[in-house]
Amino acid sequence: MLAAARTAFAERGYDGASIRAIATAAGVDPALVHHYFGTKDALFLAAVQLPADPDDFLPEVLAAPPDQLGAAVVRTVLRVWDGPARPGILALVRSAVNHEWSARLLREFVLARIIRRVVGTLDMPVAEREARGALVASQVMGLVMARYVLRLEPLASARPDDVVAAVAPTLQRYLTGEVDLSGRRD
Amino acid sequence: MLAAARTAFAERGYDGASIRAIATAAGVDPALVHHYFGTKDALFLAAVQLPADPDDFLPEVLAAPPDQLGAAVVRTVLRVWDGPARPGILALVRSAVNHEWSARLLREFVLARIIRRVVGTLDMPVAEREARGALVASQVMGLVMARYVLRLEPLASARPDDVVAAVAPTLQRYLTGEVDLSGRRD
Incomplete structure (x- = not known):
């Protein structure tokens, strides 16, 4: 049922x-889907959260030394997106672009469960970490949009290796180079 | 009618x-909309193409010296997105994420009418220009997704100036620095 849901949402x-x-598509009665998941929202969450659990891929990123963090992030993004989780993540991205609630969901998920943990490895003030994390997220999301x-x-x-070579220096600069987003517009 | 259409699509x-x-929303009869634009597709195209005509903002980018091209691109992207064209472009992005035909439309539009003209100012082989253009597009799209x-x-x-300072070096490296995407995966 979850596989069918992921494909359908994507x-x-x-x-x-x-x-x-x-x-x-799953060869079951709709009542069974309702029984297991309740609402379409709950089914969606179950469908999109399972295929790419950050706990499956983050440890590898977090184990990278600070000066290799950019390359580790790109490599892991490509591995996850080139793998079986792609339809599920794509469904989440599509939904986020269309629904404010879903954009909020994706933003919170990406911020809390991925970005903050990655930049949390860096020894710097929280505000600076958040700024660097947002810049990293911008290049990662754009890479995903452009490639997939x-x-x-x-x-x-x-080739993944060529993408890593091209994009990793960008992320490395956002993570540990000179950037400053502390000013706010009026 | 176009303003109402842009708002509705966005x-x-x-x-x-x-x-x-x-x-x-426009205070007219639906028959009048059909009379002027025919199909919903035609209305959509008219609505999304008019608000951000590349001829209005590209000359400024193309006039930048090669070593200032990255900053010129970011500055112009922010100016267009912070202006009245935002709802129309957002409609195009949303549609592109949801519909294969629309993704193709946006890809062709961005490639043919924006990216190729920007990288066309660089003195290098076409294949290299396309690779650099795709990398630029990835960071620009990601910036738009993250910020807007x-x-x-x-x-x-x-502040726009801080965003330019943070992101322009990325685009400048993609445009004129060392990058190589010539290998293809199997």
């Missing part, structure tokens, strides 16, 4: 995927 | 915005 988005169609959603060539077909 | 996405609702869609702080509230 292909048709949150609004377009119906519990009825998901049940049909819009499929911009040659980035979409490039 | 707030509700391509599928959620109806010609009837757009006509009501997910509103990640402190990036969302940062």
Whole structure:
């Protein structure tokens, strides 16, 4: 059921995927889906959170020495996105672009469960960590959009090692180089 | 009618915005919208293409010297997104994330009418220009997602000058620094 839900949410988005169609694809009765997951929201959360549990890939990133953190982040992003979790994460991204509640969900999830843990390895004030984390998130999200959603060539077909070589210096500078986002606009 | 369409597409996405609702918001009869634009597709194109005509902002970017190109790109992206065109562009981004045809439309538009003209100012082989253009697009799209869609702080509230200072070196390296995406994965 979760596999069918992930495929349906990824292909048709949150609004377009119906519990009825998901049940049909999974070969079960819609009542069974309702019984197990209750609402479509709960099914969505179960579908999108399971395929890419940060606990599965973060330890490798967190184990990297500070001057290798940028490369470790890119390498792990590519490994997760090139793996079986892609449809589920894509569903989350699609939903986040369409629904304010889902954007909030994704932002909180990415901030609390990924970014803060990565920049938490750096010895600096919290505000500076948050700024660096937001910049890292911007390049990671853009890489994902360009390579996996819009499929911009040659980035979409490039070897992971070449993508790491091209993008890791950006993340490394955002993490440990000179950046300052402390000013706020009026 | 176009202003109402832009607002409707931005707030509700391509599928959620109806010609009837757009006509009501514009204070006209739906038949008039059909008369002027024909299909919802045509209305969408008219709505999203007009607010940010590359001819309005590209000359400024193209006039920058090669070593200032990265800063010129970020500055212009922020100016366009902080201006009245935002709802229209946001509608295009939302649609692109949801519809393969729309992703193709956005990709072709961004590639042909923006990226190729920016990297066209650089004296290098076409394949290298395309690779650099894709990397630039990845950081620009990610910046837009982080600052305007997910509103990640402190990036969302940062002063434009600080964002330029933080992100321009990334784009400058992608444009004129050492990067190589020529290898393809198997």
